[in-house]
Amino acid sequence: MGILINKDTRLLIQGITGHEGLFHTQQMLKFTIPIVAGVTPGKGGEWVLDGKVPVFDCVKTAVDVSGANTSVIFVPARAATDAIFEAADAGIKLIFVITEGIPIQDMMRIRWYLKQQQITLIGPNTPGMLVPNEIKIGIIPEDIAIPGNVGLVSRSGTLSYEIASILKSSGIGISVCLGIGGDPIVGTGFTDILDLMENDPHTEKVVLIGEIGGLEEQQAAKMISKGYTKPVVAFIAGQTAPAGTRMGHAGAIIERSSGSAQEKIEALEAAGAKIAHYPEDIPGLLM
Amino acid sequence: MRLHEYQTKQIFNKYGIPVPRGKIAPYAGEAKQIADEIGEPVVVKAQVLVSGRGKAGGIRLAKSAKEAEEIAAYILGTEIKGLPVHKVLIEEAVIFTQEIYLAITIDREAGLPVLMASGSGGMDIEEVALRSPGKIIRLPINPLLGIQEYHARLVAIYMDLSRQYWRQFAKVLSNMWQVFRNCDASLVEINPLVITPDNRQIALDGKMIIDDNALFRQPELAEMRWLETDNSIDTESRKFGLSYIPLKGKVGCMVNGAGLAMATMDLINSYGGEPANFLDIGGGANSEKVGAALKIILSDSYVKTVLINIFGGITRCDEVARGIIAALYEIDNQIPIVVRLSGTNAKEGMQILMERNLNIASSLSEAARLAVEFSQRVPNGNTH
Numbered sequence: 123m124g125i126l127i128n129k130d131t132r133l134l135i136q137g138i139t140g141h142e143g144l145f146h147t148q149q150m151l152k153f154t155i156p157i158v159a160g161v162t163p164g165k166g167g168e169w170v171l172d173g174k175v176p177v178f179d180c181v182k183t184a185v186d187v188s189g190a191n192t193s194v195i196f197v198p199a200r201a202a203t204d205a206i207f208e209a210a211d212a213g214i215k216l217i218f219v220i221t222e223g224i225p226i227q228d229m230m231r232i233r234w235y236l237k238q239q240q241i242t243l244i245g246p247n248t249p250g251m252l253v254p255n256e257i258k259i260g261i262i263p264e265d266i267a268i269p270g271n272v273g274l275v276s277r278s279g280t281l282s283y284e285i286a287s288i289l290k291s292s293g294i295g296i297s298v299c300l301g302i303g304g305d306p307i308v309g310t311g312f313t314d315i316l317d318l319m320e321n322d323p324h325t326e327k328v329v330l331i332g333e334i335g336g337l338e339e340q341q342a343a344k345m346i347s348k349g350y351t352k353p354v355v356a357f358i359a360g361q362t363a364p365a366g367t368r369m370g371h372a373g374a375i376i377e378r379s380s381g382s383a384q385e386k387i388e389a390l391e392a393a394g395a396k397i398a399h400y401p402e403d404i405p406g407l408l409m
Numbered sequence: 410m411r412l413h414e415y416q417t418k419q420i421f422n423k424y425g426i427p428v429p430r431g432k433i434a435p436y437a438g439e440a441k442q443i444a445d446e447i448g449e450p451v452v453v454k455a456q457v458l459v460s461g462r463g464k465a466g467g468i469r470l471a472k473s474a475k476e477a478e479e480i481a482a483y484i485l486g487t488e489i490k491g492l493p494v495h496k497v498l499i500e501e502a503v504i505f506t507q508e509i510y511l512a513i514t515i516d517r518e519a520g521l522p523v524l525m526a527s528g529s530g531g532m533d534i535e536e537v538a539l540r541s542p543g544k545i546i547r548l549p550i551n552p553l554l555g556i557q558e559y560h561a562r563l564v565a566i567y568m569d570l571s572r573q574y575w576r577q578f579a580k581v582l583s584n585m586w587q588v589f590r591n592c593d594a595s596l597v598e599i600n601p602l603v604i605t606p607d608n609r610q611i612a613l614d615g616k617m618i619i620d621d622n623a624l625f626r627q628p629e630l631a632e633m634r635w636l637e638t639d640n641s642i643d644t645e646s647r648k649f650g651l652s653y654i655p656l657k658g659k660v661g662c663m664v665n666g667a668g669l670a671m672a673t674m675d676l677i678n679s680y681g682g683e684p685a686n687f688l689d690i691g692g693g694a695n696s697e698k699v700g701a702a703l704k705i706i707l708s709d710s711y712v713k714t715v716l717i718n719i720f721g722g723i724t725r726c727d728e729v730a731r732g733i734i735a736a737l738y739e740i741d742n743q744i745p746i747v748v749r750l751s752g753t754n755a756k757e758g759m760q761i762l763m764e765r766n767l768n769i770a771s772s773l774s775e776a777a778r779l780a781v782e783f784s785q786r787v788p789n790g791n792t793h
Contacts, residue, residue, distance in 0.1 A: 142693060142723055200625050220723070222692055225623035226515060227593055230552035233520040247692075249722055261692075261723045263752045278668020279692070280720040283752055284773060287720075304667060306517045333668045337518050360671035362678040363687075364656065400679060401672060402774055 124253040124298040125273075125318040125325075126216060126242065127155065127192065133259070134190035134214065135160045136197050136205045138170060138177060142220070143196035146261050147171060150194075153258045158188035161205075181205075181212040192216040194250065194259055199223040202246070206232050210241050219245035220260055222305065229307040236309060243309025249279035249301040262299060270295015272408060273319040273352075275312060276331035277304050277338065281359060285331060285401050292405035297324040302338075312342040320352060327353045327408055330395070332386055334360035339386040347393035354395040355407045358383045361399070410619045413456045415498045416633050417615035420592060424584045426599070427611045431500030440481030443499040444474035453480045454498040459490045467494070470502060503611055505603035509568065510537070511582070512598040513550075513589045522550040522589065524560060524582070528568035530601035556586035577610050592630060593623030642705055649701040651690055658683025659713040659784040661706035663699070665690050665724045673718050676774060682781030685712045692723040699732025700739075707742060715746045716780035718773060719758075726750040726758030737765055745783040749776035 133150075137143040138160025148171055151157060157175055166179030178184035181193070193214045197205040202221040209217050217236075224232075224246050236243050244250070250260015254269040262279070267286040272294060276282035279301045286299055300315055302308050312330065319325045332339040339358065346354055361383040391397050396407045412420075418428040430447055433456070434440040444451045451474075455467030462468055467489045471477035481497045488494070508530035516523045527545045529537050537544055546567045548560055561579035564570075570578060581602060589597045596618040603613050624631040646653035652667065660682050664670035667689045674684040686709065690702050706715055719729050729750065749770040750758040759769065768783075770776035 146723070199622065223622045225593055225626075226595055226620045227552070227590065227623065230515070230520055230522060234552050263722055266752065276668070278666055279722055280664075280666030280724075280752075281668035281672050283720045283722055284669055284672070287751065306515075307520045331668070333671055341518075357672075359668045359675065361675050363671055363674065400676060400774070 124251060124257050125300070125315070125322050126244070126251065127257065127259070131155050131192050131216075132188065132190045133157045134181065134184055134188070134193045134209075135175070136181065136193055136195045136209065138162055138175065138196070139165050139168070140196055140198070142261075144170060146196065146220075147175065149264065150258050151175075152264070153256065155257055155259065158190050159184040181208045181214065185212045185214065190214070192259075193218070195219045195221055197221055199225075203228040203232065206243070207235065210236055210239060214241070216242045217244070217309075218248060218250050218259055219243065219303070219309075220248060220250060221245075222247035224305070226305075226307060229305065233307060233309055244300070245303035245305070245308060247279075247305040248303035248308075249282065251298060251300045252296075253298050254296055260301075262301070266290065267296040267299060268293075269297075271297050271324060271326040272329055273297050273322065273325035273327070274299040274329045274331070275315045275319070276301050277333050278331065278359065279304065281333075281401075282331055285329065285357070285404060288401055289329075289405060289408075294405055294408055297322065297326075306336065312338045313345045316342060316345055316350065320350065325352065327355070329404060329408070330354055330356045330390075332356065332358045334358070334363055334383050334386075335381045337381075340389045343386075343389035343393040343395070346390070346395055350394075354390075355398055355404055356387075356390045356395045357398040357401060357404060358386045358390075361387075410621055410624065410630070410634050411458050412617040412619065412630075412633060413458065413496075414454065414615060415456055415496070417617045418498075418612070420588055420617065421599075421612055421615055424588050424591075426581055426584045426588070427609060428615070429500040429503050429611060429613065431498055433496050433498055434481060435496050437478050437482035437485060440497060440499050441474045441478035444471065444477035447499065447501050449473050450502045451477050452500045452502050453477055453484060454500065455484045455489055455494045456496040456498055457489045457492045457494055459492060462489060465489050503603060503605060503613060505605050505611075505613075507604040508601035509570075509603070510545075510600045511585065511602055512596065512600070513556075513585060513594075514596045514598075516549065519549055522552055524548040524550055524556060524564070526564045526568060528570070530603075550586075555590060556582050558583070573608070574604060574610065581610055581612075588617075592617065593620045593627055594618060595620050642708060645701065646705055649698045651688060651698065651702050651705070653702075653705055654687040655709065656684055656686050657711075658685045659711055660780050661685045661688075661709065661712040661715040663688050663690060663702050663706060663715065663717045665692065665694065665719050665721075665729075669718065669720060673716065673773065673777065676777035677716070677781055680778050680781040682777075682784050685709055690724070694724055694729065694732075696728050696732030696735060699729050700736035703733060703736040704740060707740060707744070712744065713786075714744055714780050714783035716776055717746065717748045718776055719749070720751045721753030721755060721758075723753075725753050726755040727761060728754075730758035730761035733767075734761060734764060747776050747780045747783065749773060
């Protein structure tokens with residue numbers, strides 16, 4: 123049943139009454155993981171989605187009443203920092219932050235604080251996780267993939283949808299699709315997820331989708347070279363991006379030589395990963 | 410968002426980091442008046458957001474107020490590395506015996522602030538980093554604790570700073586941390602911090618970059634941006650929260666998500682075309698934002714075709730389609746537009762687009778191929 127979660131997972135949705143929160147919670151309700159509570163300060167006492175999910179004013183009460191242990195955060199950026207700390211202090215142990223645009227100084231404090239308490243943070247700016255036909259946490263469209271044995275991990279949400287649907291059209295299924303988030307500072311990196319996929323019996327091959335900027339892909343390469351047991355196919359976006367240009371808020375910035383697509387590709391290739399130069403090369407490399 | 414030197418120094422001054430006495434002058438006449446007030450000699454410094462201003466002739470010493478006026482008039486009439494100079498900073502000329510490099514920035518891999526310092530200040534620090542990396546100290550900082558006095562002592566010892574300067578140096582570093590923290594900066598740099606013959610420590614030059622994502626809680630800093638922006642496309646894309654970077658090709662691009670946008674651009678290149686821009690509409694864009702994005706792309710006269718690639722997740726394709734249609738009612742567009750919609754509400758989106766004669770592609774590679782083909786047609790080879 124994917125990675126990170128298990129049969130005891132009970133979901134809490136922070137920002138459940140918002141435009142995005144409500145729409146995507148409704149999608150998530152079609153899947154197996156129970157959604158036991160929602161939080162929107164000022165709306166406690168309401169029930170949403172045809173009376174299926176109770177709303178609380180604060181996370182502490184929601185956890186006490188519902189036994190929630192995993193949170194999905196849809197709260198807008200200016201309130202998201204507070205929401206993350208609130209979840210941490212209420213005893214939540216796994217937090218998915220869908221929100222994009224959280225100030226970077228907040229993220230440094232959040233990451234430090236959560237690490238001290240051994241709380242796992244996925245994101246921010248993550249699309250969440252999808253196990254086709256089984257589990258959906260976040261916003262990944264459910265019909266982009268079919269069940270299978272390929273684990274897909276990505277820094278970019280929409281690019282992972284693109285690649286999942288290319289796999290689907292070639293008849294290749296997915297064991298789990300997870301976005302680590304496109305922001306410059308995220309809670310969980312490629313290596314942590316590769317580790318989980320290594321231990322996941324449903325995952326036999328891994329597709330890693332990176333992009334320019336940062337060192338995540340190089341660290342993944344190091345890990346793969348040290349005897350990673352499952353075959354890895356990698357694609358790096360931004361191969362033709364002009365150097366020195368910041369490509370969007372996704373933290374895709376080439377600020378030093380270690381951030382270029384070329385360097386990442388070389389590191390991954392040397393580590394033994396197969397390199398896809400275009401998304402449509404991936405199915406062939408998985409065969 | 411980068412701040413100008415004079416803006417950075419206003420902030421330094423507010424936080425108790427000593428800066429040279431000085432004032433900003435938009436006209437040469439004012440430069441003379443300021444130089445008179447400050448006392449000769451003065452330094453005239455062009456306020457442009459490029460590095461290497463000094464070498465490019467943007468920083469010059471004036472021995473008299475009259476000379477300050479002449480230099481200001483000259484600098485205000487020139488361009489530095491392609492950028493026009495709108496203001497000059499007139500400052501007292503400071504005599505010093507020692508130069509130090511200081512910066513607080515973010516190590517994104519570690520997810521921590523990092524304090525960087527070197528006793529070889531003044532010159533190009535990247536050069537120092539390249540030639541003698543041992544001369545730069547890097548200290549990771551606990552983001553909840555900030556810079557403490559012991560950090561300052563560590564740095565001082567490392568760079569052999571004489572003990573008499575330690576207390577004052579610790580104060581500069583502590584104030585610098587306050588600036589970094591309170592202004593939501595991703596970079597605060599003092600280069601150089603100088604020590605004068607009468608033992609004062611002064612920030613001769615400073616640089617700051619503010620995190621764009623934090624501007625909502627930094628109204629005063631956000632204000633500084635509007636004073637400096639003279640590019641209307643820049644203003645427009647910021648207003649709608651779009652990441653837009655103009656490039657040199659003919660294929661205008663609109664994509665949701667930076668990774669997908671870059672993969673789209675890579676494909677355009679692979680078919681022999683060249684993207685005219687990078688444009689990420691972000692997640693959950695509404696029709697208004699999409700319309701604004703399309704108008705920005707079409708305002709570039711080099712654009713010969715537009716490629717819209719949307720894979721809906723949190724973004725809904727019907728919203729995108731509505732934005733495209735609304736924008737096309739407002740502008741008289743003659744160039745071909747290729748649209749590819751997939752994911753959340755893609756069917757509804759396609760339905761809406763039927764109203765206009767757009768080129769619909771069913772996959773990303775087909776969209777890229779079509780867009781490149783259209784962009785290479787001779788002028789007047791219109792498909793509409």
